[in-house]
Amino acid sequence: MAEHYENDRPNKTHQILQDVNKALENGMFVHVRRILEDMEPEDIAYLLEASPPKGRQVLWQLTDPEIQGEILEELSEDVKDGIVIKMDPEQVAAAAEGMESDDIAYLFRSLPRGVSRDVLAQMDSQDRARVQEALAYPEGTAGGIMSTDVVTIRSDVTVDVVLRYLRIRGELPEATDSLYVVDQNSTLIGHLSITSLVTSQPDTEILDIMDDPDEAIPVTMDGSEVASLFERRDWLSSPVVDEENKLVGRITIDDVVDIIREDAEHSMMSMAGMDDDEDTFAPILKSARRRSIWLGVNVLAALAAASVSNLFEGTLDKMAAIAVLMTIVPSMGGVAGNQTVALVIRGLAVGHIGESNTRWLLTKEAAVGLLNGIVWAAIIGGVVVWWKGSILLGAIIAGAMLTNLIVAGIAGVVIPIMLKKMKIDPALAGGMALTTVTDMIGLSVFLGLATVFLV
Amino acid sequence: MAEHYENDRPNKTHQILQDVNKALENGMFVHVRRILEDMEPEDIAYLLEASPPKGRQVLWQLTDPEIQGEILEELSEDVKDGIVIKMDPEQVAAAAEGMESDDIAYLFRSLPRGVSRDVLAQMDSQDRARVQEALAYPEGTAGGIMSTDVVTIRSDVTVDVVLRYLRIRGELPEATDSLYVVDQNSTLIGHLSITSLVTSQPDTEILDIMDDPDEAIPVTMDGSEVASLFERRDWLSSPVVDEENKLVGRITIDDVVDIIREDAEHSMMSMAGMDDDEDTFAPILKSARRRSIWLGVNVLAALAAASVSNLFEGTLDKMAAIAVLMTIVPSMGGVAGNQTVALVIRGLAVGHIGESNTRWLLTKEAAVGLLNGIVWAAIIGGVVVWWKGSILLGAIIAGAMLTNLIVAGIAGVVIPIMLKKMKIDPALAGGMALTTVTDMIGLSVFLGLATVFLV
Structure with a gap:
């Protein structure tokens, strides 16, 4: 697919990168800060990835601390490690605050042991519990990928009740396409797609419109196998259950996309004897x-x-x-x-x-x-x-x-x-x-x- | 249930493949047909991909014509071509009937010109129009990837009106996570995520809760760029607009996942001097x-x-x-x-x-x-x-x-x-x-x- 190489987005980013480099050389830090303020976190991540190590550190200092967590989520492992290692534990703790539990676990796994202890000490008890929960599952398994932010409902209520509950609850976790139906022991008994919810009559009982959870993902399943299931079934999200079929979390397609990209890159880079985490601009x-x-x-x-x-x-x-x-x-x-x-x-x-x-x-x-x-x-x-x-x-x-x-x-x-x-x-x-x-x-x-x- | 997947999935498929091969050798076609009846279309596609060419043809004859379209959607190009080339035009037309417009276009692009004319002749006029519309955009662009099945709403109605409209409409297109807000000229003026719809009060006006369509995808955008945007923005779907900002379709993450996989495989296979469409079991x-x-x-x-x-x-x-x-x-x-x-x-x-x-x-x-x-x-x-x-x-x-x-x-x-x-x-x-x-x-x-x- 030769057209692959004709897109102009990289050119636009490199235009910004050139402007930023020139501004940094001339010490125009305020100007750079203003450029960064207009950019989305994922675009700043992109800019950091395309910068040599020295420029990276300066750029990082100029980013808004409020969105540093979101930027870190988007960075590749090698680049993220290089940045986090130079942050204070309080800064890391602050950045981790707004992150989803799966991303916090991902961040923590790359911290040296001493640093992660310091960062944990800086967190409030609720955040600390979330981190420890997320870290309980090994990296590269469904448990390590999943987020614990799920919306659960009961099977004996009506569509109208669920809608009223959701309106009170307000915002749903990112990329929510299904609600999970559980019994009083948190055992997963079904899931209800939001599209079914909005196309069903208000007095319909959930029991009648929910789908069987016949393909819930076991928390121990290997990440590549999770990705392959998502790819074959065209899922947007899937519940994750423990060995007793209790709901423990949910995996969404955006994390799976990262796995697919990493697996495919791994093959290509490995064949040339390279680590797939290798940062293009590593020291x-x-x-x-x-x-x-x-x-x-x-x-x-x-x-x-x-x-x-x-x-x-x-x-x-x-x-x-x-x-x-x-x-x-x-x-x-x-x-x-x-x-x-x-x-x-x-x-x-x-x-x-x-x-x-x-x-x-x-x-x-x-x-x-x-x-x-x-x-x-x-x-x-x-x-x-x-x-x-x-x-x-x-x-x-x-x-x-x-x-x-x-x-x-x-x-x-x-x-x-x-x-x-x-x-x-x-x-x-x-x-x-x-x-x-x-x-x-x-x-x-x-x-x-x-x-x-x-x- | 979940235990089902605790076994290595490829091994399970190869177990089935071995059973099927043995049954085919012994002429037990009814037995094979029964095995296939219990399988999902995507699993049958997987079985076909893992079969040598001869077995593939026999297996294909034994699949239920009702789901042949769905199976074809899941096959890689080389394998699909090998199968479609031996089908009658009527069979291809029948298989295409239940498919989404983007998948029909994908199928048609691989047909020899004479065959696709014959297949078009076999279709009813509505299906024929859908195919011709989908084929109007070049392969590998946003227009070639998108599906034309979208749900549109107006901005001056309330949440309650939209919910009532959706209940009358019934089932939504696959992977719908947003409704698109258009004016009377079909110009895209915003989109409304279904999660906002279910968490907002019934009397809220759509205008107040819809998001700006600032990043609608132009119909001419290159496929790899679409994929890279989805990956960076963590989108589940995105509207596609023409040069006058009129809504023409929608791209969903499942098609993007295929592009990401293909692009990454392309690099790996190309580096060894191989075509990335190369079928592992090609003649x-x-x-x-x-x-x-x-x-x-x-x-x-x-x-x-x-x-x-x-x-x-x-x-x-x-x-x-x-x-x-x-x-x-x-x-x-x-x-x-x-x-x-x-x-x-x-x-x-x-x-x-x-x-x-x-x-x-x-x-x-x-x-x-x-x-x-x-x-x-x-x-x-x-x-x-x-x-x-x-x-x-x-x-x-x-x-x-x-x-x-x-x-x-x-x-x-x-x-x-x-x-x-x-x-x-x-x-x-x-x-x-x-x-x-x-x-x-x-x-x-x-x-x-x-x-x-x-x-």
Whole structure:
């Protein structure tokens, strides 16, 4: 979707960012404060994300403390951590005041232990209880995502009674599309969509128009599974229940959208060996240290490939043309194999691949490798015959190419599935493992055949 | 009940898939039909996605025609095309009957021209008008995503009047969270959230509780921009207006979730040279043909690298150790550069990178390259001294490594940004272009230094 890159909103934000940068350089803090006053919290968050670390701190000082909580909610983890770490505990406590319980929990999880104790001490007892309740559930589960702000009603009342109750209650929690029907023990017995409420006659009993809660989310369900349920069922919100089917909270689509975005970004960034929390404008030392780990893994892979070449040092010594050509077969195998790896990673992520179809997929990818292997073996073989004037050398590289593309297809299916079984993230380790296999097999076969037939 | 979901959902689907496959093999079609009858349309879609092409056709024949439209709505493009292409025009027309206008447009866009004419001919005039209206807007714009099913009200009536109107009207369109307030010319003048409706006193005038429509979406807005607005504003739905501010439709979060998922998957799949519509279980020939294009691009890249080695054939002829080591520097440069490319692609996609901060980012990534270059130059240099017993060879590979990692950091920023300016998708072409640069620079510097100092 190339149109993706044609939208003008980023340009508008960058216009503001340029104005702000210029104003900051000239010390026109009042002017910047006025610009920020006209912006929505989520747009300020966007501005902060697009600023280098130093500008970020200055900008933050100039934002209205009243909306700092809302801004923090919108920031990505890395950026938020960088800001919160420099705030006083009282400031953090003040920012947390107006936040929803799920967002407070999210904020607190990123605070160092000492700081979060200090912040808790600054809060009033009611807020403190809300935070502790929200923190009781592990991050990344339904309990960690949910908000505890829910509106409950009884089943034996009429539409008119509910409407009168809501008018007295006033404002509803954000993104409320359903009211939850509970009995006197807080057990969830149904839910009533607000659209049913407004389209039903005033004297209708709730019992007659409520829906079954047959798909309430267990509080322990994994976040990605929650997201996948929302996506398939087109839900806007869903009740969350404990093991006794008591209502404990509610998950709304806006939090699910964040999970979907994060999961998808995770795959993309992991495949390049990057942390998906990585802040684009992170400090240099931090970035270098993080990325170094992945380069270290690749050093081992590169040395393994070099050791394979080393086995054939005698052959390389006798014929330099072989050294010139030896990178082609591993390169093609790596690219072909990574196509399969990307396909399988996505299939595993959305749950399309399982015991029932692995064998079919393996056969298919091996066959794709065979077909493309034949095509590219012929082409590369032809190029080499023409370039180096040796039919035998052309035949050797063609044979190695065919073998390596079939291996790439098979390894591209097997490696991610094996990694997943070993509880290693296939998006992170799959590409590197695949490339190591195709490098080593590609070099072995090409150099091995050359040694047998040419030297 | 909730326990239902405590099992891993994909495993459950694959359990059903295995049962279905076994039943199909034994010709127990009635049994399969009974299994399908108990499933939700979205779960059947899931089952179809996870089935190889042959099984898909048989399964489709066994689904209830009544819900085929709903199933089609949930399928990914590639899979849907495969099924629709084998249906009769009457069947397609019947399936389209109960669908929302945005989904009908989506379905029609994938039909071959002749087929869609036949299907239109099978429809009643009302449905035909709906389809033609929906098709009037280009795919991938707000107009192409929106549904035309909206509920409008006037501003000079009271809450009580609106409630009575809704009760007469009955069911509201799916995911309705707002009513749109229009004047007699259909000009959008505000919107009223249903939660405000139920929490306001019956005699309140709509004018007093409606929100300004200051952020209605123009019908021409790009789909990815719509998604990004929804994500930032936490909207559940938004009105769509034409250039005269007349209300023409509404976009709901469930369609936006699909766009977010697709955009994110697009980046991941493109980086591996794959089409994001690629069906995991696509026919072999189709897959091979599609992927071949990307392999063809890589052949050129691999041959370019080989030509660089070829320039140094004399050096390689004299010292086989150089041939053994020559893949290490390009490999490390490729991995480091692709980390930067992934970061920049994400930054461009979410709009964090623009004119205002490109220079900062370039300096940062070059510095990260320098730091990691020093670390890995020292390590690899040391390994080579120990392995090959030559301090000079160690120094040469260390120098090449340092140079290549700095180049990788700079190229990793410059290439995606340049591609974007040239309107080429950086997610698709960025990694390959980067690897070509780091391969060629890495080989040139390493082999060049070796030629000067060793031969």
